[in-house]
Amino acid sequence: MIITTGGIKGGSGKTTLATNLAIYFSAQGRDVLFVDADDQGSAHAFSLQRAAATGGQTGYTAIRQSDKEVRSEVLKLAGKFDDVVIDTGGRDTTSQRAALSITDVYLAPFYPRSLDVWTLEKVESLVSEMQLVNPKLRAFSFINRADSQGGDNKDVADLLGESSVITYLDTPLVQRKAFANAISYGLGIFEMKPRDKKATDEFKALYDALFSDLAIKAY
Ligand SMILES: Nc1ncnc2c1ncn2[C@@H]1O[C@H](COP(=O)(O)OP(=O)(O)O)[C@@H](O)[C@H]1O
Numbered sequence: 001m002i003i004t005t006g007g008i009k010g011g012s013g014k015t016t017l018a019t020n021l022a023i024y025f026s027a028q029g030r031d032v033l034f035v036d037a038d039d040q041g042s043a044h045a046f047s048l049q050r051a052a053a054t055g056g057q058t059g060y061t062a063i064r065q066s067d068k069e070v071r072s073e074v075l076k077l078a079g080k081f082d083d084v085v086i087d088t089g090g091r092d093t094t095s096q097r098a099a100l101s102i103t104d105v106y107l108a109p110f111y112p113r114s115l116d117v118w119t120l121e122k123v124e125s126l127v128s129e130m131q132l133v134n135p136k137l138r139a140f141s142f143i144n145r146a147d148s149q150g151g152d153n154k155d156v157a158d159l160l161g162e163s164s165v166i167t168y169l170d171t172p173l174v175q176r177k178a179f180a181n182a183i184s185y186g187l188g189i190f191e192m193k194p195r196d197k198k199a200t201d202e203f204k205a206l207y208d209a210l211f212s213d214l215a216i217k218a219y
């Protein structure tokens with residue numbers, strides 16, 4: 001399965017999600033290709049940190065691609081892997097469109113603030129256009145860096161939930177130091193010691209919501 005993290009806003013948590021998905025798949029014994037399709041290279045930098053932290057045992061194969069090559073190179077390699085995770089940048093780029101042209105699943109995190117949520121329509125248009133060339137594409141949204149309390153999450157959840165193009169997963173990841181710390185150590189959220197149970201429970205709930213029978217069949 002090919003999974004792409006995207007959106008058209010920086011800082012929503014695309015790379016955080018992508019690194020955790022790649023590591024989580026790999027921890028289940030799956031062969032994972034992790035593609036950094038963002039010219040900023042955050043996923044690549046993470047993988048270097050992870051290689052240093054694990055003595056080279058990252059658990060996945062990491063590559064960097066941009067522009068149309070995101071499509072051609074991933075198509076060439078995808079058959080050799082169980083899963084491909086593609087991390088894209090926070091703009092509507094050729095790289096993100098190339099990823100959308102081949103991905104099965106598109107996952108867009110939303111930081112629950114107006115400026116971020118106002119990009120929803122544009123993300124919907126992007127997904128709709130790419131579904132014309134890639135009819136198997138399924139798109140999902142969720143709230144990341146949620147406030148631990150307050151009504152903002154609910155308002156944003158209602159807005160995201162109204163989309164008919166992008167399925168809203170009501171399994172937010174709260175703003176937690178553990179998510180940010182894991183990235184800086186080159187680790188997945190489950191690898192942190194001590195574990196932050198709230199953070200791992202949230203990630204598992206998101207993962208289960210995505211790969212439940214309801215959301216994605218045949219996985
Ligand atoms: N749930 C979270 N809790 C705390 N910090 C987070 C969370 N998700 C992301 N971050 C932090 O927010 C920043 C942006 O996340 P990142 O994954 O790089 O976003 P993007 O790839 O969409 O630009 C990073 O510093 C990251 O560590």
Ligand SMILES: [Mg+2]
Pocket residue numbers: 014015016038042043088089
């Ligand atoms: Mg990123």
